[in-house]
Amino acid sequence: MSSKDVAGFRDYSTKLIKWYHRHHRDLPWRRTNDPYKIWLSEIILQQTRVVQGMPYYLRFVEQYPTLQDLAAADEKEVLRLWQGLGYYSRARNMHQTARLIVEEQGGQFPTSYSELLKLKGIGAYTAAAIASFAYNEAVAAVDGNVYRVLARIFGVETDITSSAAKKEFTALAQQLLPPDDAATFNQAMIEFGAIQCQPVAPDCLLCPFNDVCYAFQHGAQARLPVKGKKNKVRDRYLNYFVVEKDGQLAMRERTTKDVWQGMYDFYLVESPQEPADLDDLVSDHVLAHWLEMGEVVRTAGPYVHLLSHQRIYARFWHIRMSPERSILLPDEMSFYDADEIEQLPKPVLINSYLTENFFNFM
Known part of the structure; x- marks a missing residue:
């Protein structure tokens, strides 16, 4: 997606952020810029819906209110608290990373996207989320919700499971991101995909972008984003x-x-x-x-x-x-x-x- 293609969407960020201020959910990790609590929420919400992950987040914050508390915990205690969330490697990596930050970085969370990427269990999306939400670094956070929103509005036909998709969608999101308000924009993109532009039955009639949305104009909501076949079970x-x-x-x-x-x-x-x-x-x-x-x-x-x-x-x-x-x-x-x-x-x-x-x- 070139800059020319985005030219007609110069007010996209403004409209999106306005929508966010009206409709976003009041979630506890959005009331803080503590990188530890933001990181904790992002790890818990990987492969987990908010309604399921919320009780786990609250229990973890109560049990381990600081990074140092989590690092000092026994792994069995961490896994016990995680029980029921699945994908247990998330909990193990989180615990190991907490110990690494305490032991090798004096308990101080990295303050930039590039440094966050070096931590175990932190990929491009999580690093961008922490960097923007905690430090307002102008880096786009692109998750499944963002893929869906961008594919539908801009008519991006690239298979989101392909190696080319990550680069293409991230570049598009980065072009749209206002450099002075990256935190709100990233939160808005994710929230918009979660509650407005949902995978099934998106609320297109009340969407602020239905006058320009490719999927709405072409009846392609069910087809976009393009996603390859799942691995055999x-x-x-x-x-x-x-x-x-x-x-x-x-x-x-x-x-x-x-x-x-x-x-x-x-x-x-x-x-x-x-x-x-x-x-x-x-x-x-x-x-x-x-x-x-x-x-x-x-x-x-x-x-x-x-x-x-x-x-x-x-x-x-x-x-x-x-x-x-x-x-x-x-x-x-x-x-x-x-x-x-x-x-x-x-x-x-x-x-x-x-x-x-x-x-x-x-």
Whole structure:
């Protein structure tokens, strides 16, 4: 999009900011220029809607009011507070970055876009958001909402999943950005996409740009922005064995680089397809030992859990051991009582099972 193409939209920024002052939501991270709290909100809101992310933001600010508080926290505490938001690498990267800033930069957040980009877990959008919202640096923050608004209003046909899109959309947003009010403009662009120019059923009749919007004039709202095909979703079959002894359950921390790293679950046997019955899984020697020493008292599932690129089918077998019998546990597993389990960081899938079964029966 050239400067000539933007020439007819010289009042775009003025109209957008006017709309923002009338219609924006009163969100707590918009009432501060503290880079820590702005960063916290941006990390939480990645892949998360505001209505879902708000309680997490408020809990994090209460638990860790400063960057130093977050840096001093144990990772398990951070993951426990994050539980339910998904994409747990966000929480781990956030925690590691907080420690890095405290240890290597004296607890002082970088004050420029270029320096923010050097931090782990901070990409171009997040760096631009922090730089503009906290320091009013004149750099455009371009997220999915901004892609959608620009594609529709200006008729940009570039596939937003392509490598060329980021450069093209950022350049266009940068041309429109008023250098003296970058913070408000970026907030307005994001908010406009979130509540006015929504993915489905945008409010075109009351849009301040409907007289110039390409998508509205050409009936292309459903087609724009252009987005390539999503990655294929992979099915996984997880078979969990919940070993109970003396009112405690055996659990382990997931340490491999897979989903839910750093979270706690039960002994797992993954199968290529849904097993017909328990006999399909007893070739596992640990499981065979447990079945010999204990009794399956309850089964549950399948639970279906959707991730971005995976569809998980999970079954649970509750094996109760006699108090007087000794059993072997893998080195990475330990027994935990109900209070201890409550404090462990757990995937939503595991927490749902525990809530519906364990806590109601123990």
